[in-house]
Amino acid sequence: MLIVMKSGATKGEVDGVVQVIEKLGFRAHVMPGATRTAVGITGNPGTLDPARFEHLAGVFEAIRVTKPYKLITLDLQPDQTVVRAGEATIGGKELAIIAGPCAVESREQTFAVAEAVRASGARFLRGGAFKPRSSPYDFAGLGEEGLQILAEARDTFGLKIVTEALDEAGVDLVEKYADMIQIGARNMQNFSLLRRAGKSKLPVLLKRGIAATIDEWLLAAEYVMSEGNYQVVLCERGVRTFTQHARNALDLAAIPVIRHISHLPIVVDASHAAGKSHLVAPLARAGVAAGADGVMVEVHNNPDVALCDAAQALTPEEYLTMVHEIRGIHNLLTSPVSA
Ligand code: PEP
Numbered sequence: 001m002l003i004v005m006k007s008g009a010t011k012g013e014v015d016g017v018v019q020v021i022e023k024l025g026f027r028a029h030v031m032p033g034a035t036r037t038a039v040g041i042t043g044n045p046g047t048l049d050p051a052r053f054e055h056l057a058g059v060f061e062a063i064r065v066t067k068p069y070k071l072i073t074l075d076l077q078p079d080q081t082v083v084r085a086g087e088a089t090i091g092g093k094e095l096a097i098i099a100g101p102c103a104v105e106s107r108e109q110t111f112a113v114a115e116a117v118r119a120s121g122a123r124f125l126r127g128g129a130f131k132p133r134s135s136p137y138d139f140a141g142l143g144e145e146g147l148q149i150l151a152e153a154r155d156t157f158g159l160k161i162v163t164e165a166l167d168e169a170g171v172d173l174v175e176k177y178a179d180m181i182q183i184g185a186r187n188m189q190n191f192s193l194l195r196r197a198g199k200s201k202l203p204v205l206l207k208r209g210i211a212a213t214i215d216e217w218l219l220a221a222e223y224v225m226s227e228g229n230y231q232v233v234l235c236e237r238g239v240r241t242f243t244q245h246a247r248n249a250l251d252l253a254a255i256p257v258i259r260h261i262s263h264l265p266i267v268v269d270a271s272h273a274a275g276k277s278h279l280v281a282p283l284a285r286a287g288v289a290a291g292a293d294g295v296m297v298e299v300h301n302n303p304d305v306a307l308c309d310a311a312q313a314l315t316p317e318e319y320l321t322m323v324h325e326i327r328g329i330h331n332l333l334t335s336p337v338s339a
């Protein structure tokens with residue numbers, strides 16, 4: 001059920017609706033918008049009768065939600081969500097750039113990459129301290145020490161930190177050191193992790209699962225939001241198909257499709273889609289051209305010796321060229337059409 005308030009509804013009227021919902025034992029999600037406030041209801045086991053809410057003061061209409069998701073939809077919030085980490089945003093006017101190494105390997109490596117990231121004007125530094133690796137024998141990250149290095153880089157370079165939590169205990173640590181929790185493709189349907197991230201005050205970057213449909217991905221976002229955390233960024237990173245020429249198949253159509261359904265911002269991870277460094281910039285450019293709010297990309301100061309995802313790492317020089325190109329595309333798309 002979705003309650004749409006009248007455009008001039010007072011805070012007292014919104015609070016009144018929330019109280020009625022909570023008295024019924026359900027959860028109310030208040031979404032203030034530019035023109036009207038909506039209140040989503042979750043936790044109700046069956047359908048609710050709109051008549052129960054329509055007579056309440058300040059209510060314009062109560063709408064039955066027939067889709068499997070409620071909170072991610074444009075019905076609930078017609079204005080696009082702007083996800084904020086301090087002054088850095090994803091989903092606002094600026095093209096968001098999240099760049100950094102696949103894994104934090106050392107202070108020297110992280111700082112060398114962070115310097116290039118800062119020089120590019122990007123606002124987010126990425127880097128894994130806890131790495132989900134296909135083989136148990138591969139480098140799995142520096143753990144808390146890696147988070148400490150990232151926190152130091154944040155203070156030195158003024159960048160916001162995006163880093164992956166593999167499990168619920170990992171979220172506690174990421175909250176201590178970073179600015180945004182990344183949930184990786186392999187964990188997109190780790191429901192206890194999603195619920196834990198939903199209780200966090202930090203924004204969440206939610207990767208699309210390796211073979212997830214759009215609906216499964218949006219429902220994963222719904223899990224996070226249903227716990228009260230509405231600051232979610234979707235990240236398209238390619239899905240597994242029969243292709244062997246790239247690591248994954250970047251699903252560009254997902255960008256306009258998501259835009260059509262959801263108010264959540266969407267970024268493109270060109271690196272994990274590509275798998276090879278020479279494919280990264282073309283995919284990043286295509287993602288921005290398709291309307292992505294930002295790009296995630298892996299950069300290494302010396303890709304030849306990278307401990308994780310070496311083949312797809314851009315050098316700082318390649319990265320700076322790519323940023324120039326994607327900014328050009330974004331500027332073209334956001335500048336007014338001249339006759
Ligand atoms: C990553 O971003 O480091 C990562 C492991 O990506 P994904 O979860 O998309 O594979």
Ligand code: MN
Pocket residue numbers: 102103272298308309
């Ligand atoms: Mn990687």
